[in-house]
Amino acid sequence: MTSIPFSDRFALYDLVVAYGALIDAGEFDSWLGLFAERCTYHILPRENYELGLPAGLVFCDSRAVLEDRIGALREANKYNIHTDRHLIGLPRLIGEEGGEALVEAPFAVFQTDQEGETRLFATGLYRDRIVGEGDTLKFRDKLVLLDTFAVPSLLATPL
Amino acid sequence: MTSIPFSDRFALYDLVVAYGALIDAGEFDSWLGLFAERCTYHILPRENYELGLPAGLVFCDSRAVLEDRIGALREANKYNIHTDRHLIGLPRLIGEEGGEALVEAPFAVFQTDQEGETRLFATGLYRDRIVGEGDTLKFRDKLVLLDTFAVPSLLATPL
Amino acid sequence: MTSIPFSDRFALYDLVVAYGALIDAGEFDSWLGLFAERCTYHILPRENYELGLPAGLVFCDSRAVLEDRIGALREANKYNIHTDRHLIGLPRLIGEEGGEALVEAPFAVFQTDQEGETRLFATGLYRDRIVGEGDTLKFRDKLVLLDTFAVPSLLATPL
Numbered sequence: 001m002t003s004i005p006f007s008d009r010f011a012l013y014d015l016v017v018a019y020g021a022l023i024d025a026g027e028f029d030s031w032l033g034l035f036a037e038r039c040t041y042h043i044l045p046r047e048n049y050e051l052g053l054p055a056g057l058v059f060c061d062s063r064a065v066l067e068d069r070i071g072a073l074r075e076a077n078k079y080n081i082h083t084d085r086h087l088i089g090l091p092r093l094i095g096e097e098g099g100e101a102l103v104e105a106p107f108a109v110f111q112t113d114q115e116g117e118t119r120l121f122a123t124g125l126y127r128d129r130i131v132g133e134g135d136t137l138k139f140r141d142k143l144v145l146l147d148t149f150a151v152p153s154l155l156a157t158p159l
Numbered sequence: 160m161t162s163i164p165f166s167d168r169f170a171l172y173d174l175v176v177a178y179g180a181l182i183d184a185g186e187f188d189s190w191l192g193l194f195a196e197r198c199t200y201h202i203l204p205r206e207n208y209e210l211g212l213p214a215g216l217v218f219c220d221s222r223a224v225l226e227d228r229i230g231a232l233r234e235a236n237k238y239n240i241h242t243d244r245h246l247i248g249l250p251r252l253i254g255e256e257g258g259e260a261l262v263e264a265p266f267a268v269f270q271t272d273q274e275g276e277t278r279l280f281a282t283g284l285y286r287d288r289i290v291g292e293g294d295t296l297k298f299r300d301k302l303v304l305l306d307t308f309a310v311p312s313l314l315a316t317p318l
Numbered sequence: 319m320t321s322i323p324f325s326d327r328f329a330l331y332d333l334v335v336a337y338g339a340l341i342d343a344g345e346f347d348s349w350l351g352l353f354a355e356r357c358t359y360h361i362l363p364r365e366n367y368e369l370g371l372p373a374g375l376v377f378c379d380s381r382a383v384l385e386d387r388i389g390a391l392r393e394a395n396k397y398n399i400h401t402d403r404h405l406i407g408l409p410r411l412i413g414e415e416g417g418e419a420l421v422e423a424p425f426a427v428f429q430t431d432q433e434g435e436t437r438l439f440a441t442g443l444y445r446d447r448i449v450g451e452g453d454t455l456k457f458r459d460k461l462v463l464l465d466t467f468a469v470p471s472l473l474a475t476p477l
Contacts, residue, residue, distance in 0.1 A: 046401070087405055089335060089338070089404070089405050090331050090334070090335040090406070091335075092332065092336060092339055093332075106338065106339065106342065106403055106404060106405055108403070108426070108428060120428070120437075120438065123403040123405075123430070123436050124403065125342070125403070147401055147403050147428070147430040147436055148434040148435070149434050150433070150434030
């Protein structure tokens with residue numbers, strides 16, 4: 001296994017856990033701040049990914065598109081009011097090349113609706129390319145691989 | 160992001176994970192030992208917390224009250240026999256002041272009943288004030304913010 | 319609490335997280351590589367374990383038996399097609415003796431079937447004896463303690 005060339009492994013852990021925490025807190029501007037200036041963000045079923053099919057639920061190939069998308073999700077969220085709770089497993093360092101680290105982490109997202117019912121919403125795997133920008137780590141490419149092709153309701157917040 | 164002034168970050172991780180593990184193992188005396196001499200323990204819906212409403216499910220503003228409460232929960236548990244399983248995400252260091260650290264961690268609790276059925280019981284966020292006492296870290300204030308206002312059954316063990 | 323005599327705590331974290339990740343990715347040969355040459359692998363309900371009853375769902379008392387078992391599970395998986403997702407909590411170092419570390423970690427396994435439905439499959443506790451072999455950590459004894467005695471469907475992959 002390789003070792004990350006950044007300040008320390010905890011910085012990596014902090015980035016991954018902040019990702020989920022900021023969605024759950026509804027702090028989307030801070031959440032956008034976790035991404036590098038040049039970044040991508042994709043959500044797709046793992047099956048499509050493994051078959052090499054690019055079709056996904058969310059496809060943002062630039063920061064501008066990601067910012068637009070977040071604005072749209074916020075609007076949609078007015079009609080699907082809920083809160084999220086991310087549980088993210090320990091990140092696993094898959095490899096490094098050219099100053100980038102490839103990191104995977106499993107996740108489960110639970111949603112609570114206005115009636116107070118909490119349900120499992122989705123499980124999957126984050127597969128992230130992480131870079132150093134200044135003295136902090138940022139997501140360069142975030143790939144959200146869903147375990148199911150059938151997300152059970154409107155995708156009103158990022159995963 | 161700030162850095163904790165205590166021996167190491169792993170001590171923080173160990174405290175947070177022991178919290179869940181000792182509930183799941185039913186070792187409530189050891190669990191009480193994770194709290195500082197002066198401590199508080201609150202369980203309330205996140206909605207109430209965000210609105211500044213103090214009303215909660217459990218409100219212990221001293222160690223004596225917490226010890227009493229644990230005794231009562233143990234009694235209640237005789238009538239709601241189940242086992243718990245906590246999954247707690249990586250703790251996130253929010254800040255420090257005056258020798259205290261403010262730490263958040265998401266959690267999910269699963270319960271298994273006597274018929275052997277395992278269900279999601281609750282999700283939420285721990286928001287803890289942690290202090291050093293001697294050479295170990297302890298909970299000074301433990302805030303359990305539930306994602307739902309509607310806990311689906313008798314609260315027979317701490318969350 | 320004791321401190322692990324191995325290179326670092328992250329190596330321990332990496333071992334535990336790789337365990338779940340390799341099952342979820344279906345990489346069973348790499349998964350077998352996480353076990354020491356002499357190893358055991360048991361799955362049993364926590365109730366049986368606490369009562370000292372050895373009866374379990376899976377009982378492998380050598381590496382050869384474990385390898386056989388994995389082959390059989392792969393075969394069974396053809397008739398129970400699903401994907402797994404493990405969420406494993408932070409490992410907790412319980413103790414050390416004779417160059418071995420005793421480590422516990424809570425887990426939840428979610429399964430997604432061919433219709434795309436994701437369900438909670440099982441929760442429980444890993445209770446592992448971990449040893450150094452060469453310069454890497456390996457599982458010497460893996461005990462999967464299930465919270466339920468009633469696993470809801472065919473056990474087609476390891477837990």
